[in-house]
Amino acid sequence: MTEKNKTTNNGTSRRDFLKSASMAAAGFMIVPRHVLGGRGFIAPSDMLNVAGIGAGGKGQSDIAAFAKSGKANIAYLCDVDDRRAAASRASFPKAKYIKDWRDLLEKEHKNFDAVSVSTPDHNHAIIAYHAMQLGKHVYVQKPLTHDIWEARLLTEAAKKFKVVTQMGNQGASNDGTRLMAEWYDADLIGDVHTVYCWTNRPVWPQGIQWPTNKSEVPKELDWDLWQGTAPRKEYVDKLVPFNWRGWWDYGTGALGDMGCHLVEAPFRVLGIQYVKDVQASVGSVYVDEFKKGVFPESCPPSSHITLTFPKTNKTKGDVTLHWMDGGIQPERPDELGPSEPWGGEEGNGTLFIGTKGKMFASTYSDAATLLPKERTKDAKAPQKYKRVPGGANGHYAQWVEACIAGYGKMEVSSPFEVAGPLTEALLMANLAVRGHDLKGGALKYTWDNKAMKVTNFDAVNKYVKREYPAGFELKA
Template sequence: MEEVKKDQNAASRRSFLKTSAIAASAFMIVPRHVLGGKGFLAPSDRLIVAGVGAGGKGKSDIAAFAKSGKADIGFLCDVDDRSAADSRKAFPKAKYYKDWREMYDKEHKNFDAVSVSTPDHNHAIITYHAMQLGKHVYVQKPLTHDIYEARLLTEAAKKYKVVTQMGNQGASNDGTRLLSEWYDAGEIGDVHTVYCWTNRPVWPQGIQWPTGKADIPKELDWNLWLGTAPQKDYVDKLVPFNWRGWWDYGTGALGDMGCHLVEAPFRVLDIRYAKDVQASVGSVYVDSFKQGFFPESCPPSSHITLTFPKTAKTKGDITLHWMDGGIQPERPVELKADEPWGGEEGNGTLFIGTKGKMYASTYSDAPTLLPKERTKEVKAKQKWARVPGGAGGHYAQWVEGCIAGYGKTELSSSFEIAGPLTEALLMANLAVRGHALKGGKKKYTWDNDNMKVTNFDEANQFVKRQYREGWELKA
């Protein structure tokens, strides 16, 4: 049976790649209304969405697109029938697939856009092939698993002229815009240091890969779930959530919360690509006296420091600290003794300027000037248009953008913004993973144009990983 499944998967790959090549060339000679490609809309002027990853965050994403009032869920795709059950019930008319390649192959004329909400390691390959077919894309954070993939998708959005959005809803919140207006008004002076922190991970990390082999649930296609990742035996409790703590599939605490917390500094300070990064990581005790570090798993905690070059909105370089595993920056002296410190659920972003400080919680919620009483006193002029519905409107904004067409509207987290943001977070993860390498505990200098570490070549293996045979991603 295993050989039959391999043959079927190989046939599916061949068929998909053939169809992709035909469809890509056809855009040059066949009208869009025939193919349903770039910018194509159904006659009713409604967006037809195909959801790849129908459970977990995908479930809420798909529901939010439908709630926008201008999108129909035409297709659902999930490798696990258990995860897809609720979405299939909510959208009974949506045709269901397990293999996204088969769905693209058979249905690419029948949908306009794709929502991708899978484990991190399969984001890029699913998204890139959708873009090649001229489909607009919404992708859960982090945009990709690797730095190379983030750059590839950023460039592909321009090449294929599709409307893009990453699923970091806080980018559409009022809070990040208010922080920008305070900063532009000079309320805290020139920012030189930023702290971002989270209580994540809230899943197992810093542990050894489980021993023993478990039975694959009948509802799960394990081969499709692995996708680009190395071939391994199925283990219990990895699916549907705990994959986040393993480098083969996830990107740890940074991947889960970094896009939500670091987005505000990117917007407020107009930063893009880091020039160097260094990290220190926590370890675990494998017995009463011996510390252990397991390179396959993300560490239980880390403190990472990124340096970004001076921008038009700063007078010098910006130092950005990332802390996870419950580590937080020092309590600001401007807070009174009985005032609570730390963002909602242990997440926050703190800006330190030459004249003052400001901070916010998850999704840039509850923006606050320090001392806190200044928050009510300061009335900054509104410079940035608000997104209707804030974080909830993040989905409708993408739907409206797709209907309008490429380049017609501004989105909060298009790949032009989300790509560099994701690259910065993955640069931080590169420094974390470097701890497993001999001589790897150092500050890494970064050549952005060539996407490589210049002072420790061994770390460049984390810029672009080796894909499983048959699942390669190539530009």
């Protein structure tokens, strides 16, 4: 690559890698690792060579979990922030470190088999899609994408490129979600018509104004590359590495953080997929004693969202799902005593209400319980669904082994054909939340799933697919 084609410090693009990656994909042939030779490569039947894009925080724990499977070699580490990557680099000193994911995919794609994407939400889709174009299996942290259009794109790409995919909602591999599906199939709670999901998130700042105090960009951080697909702004302190979650340009709020964990069970148990309609109420903040503040760049401090899903082959009618965040919880079930704990200690839970009874679970579908609680011990339902060895912790090894086996050879818990519609539903709920800033908060938003648009409030459709800055375009 010539010097003039590299990305400059102000974010202008080299010869567009995103275009060249698409061209490379068209002629790229997946060559068995033992044929390539050199650098100690092992045949893919024995070991999966993984490139970890996003090596700090959750990315660090993901990479470590892949390695712990005993069947994954961490071949590459990639992060825009040298500080965040330091621990992973120390743990995997033989892994080659590259700061720009575009360089990794462009120059090194022949030397690894799979990619783990654990970046802020706004960069999930662009990295995953271009890795998939190159024939790479992908593991992408939740939520799968930042926008609805991106989720649909990745869902279709998994089939088109025939790669093994998994979203990082590890509760999808837990026994709890399978146990509740078996209870439901055995008619222990009758027909479920209503579900509640709730979380104590956000545990980061939301409902605030964008900071006005400018800060110096840390020398270890490539700020332009971190912004990626987001609009360009001045760097502000404490946004990285965690507080980006509360800003719409980068994150997806409490729904994006916890929805893929808590709403996964209703999707699996009830067979629901795409949303029919949604409405939301959001918490307000006060800028002074009498005036409510509206900060459209930031997710609200709390919300209660009601989603309607059409009848499935496992329900007798539509299903109403309530999402509550910011500490809001549903009414305590009558089957519980006034002091009896329910949900999880973390402040998260999922409650199913059926015509014959109720059941609930905490985060990751842990502690699945029938109500009244004494029913759980004596519950009898045939085991229909295969358990994942290690449960939530086995989510990583399951993907590794499926990649080694090859596309279509082994089941995974959260492939994109499942994770995509789940993510779309959560992002559809966020459309209703964002509609409040566009004076459409009182509406029930109706959704045309095929056209991917809200039919009765066009202003909010601009959030279905955002505009991408030069150098970070995402094109199907």
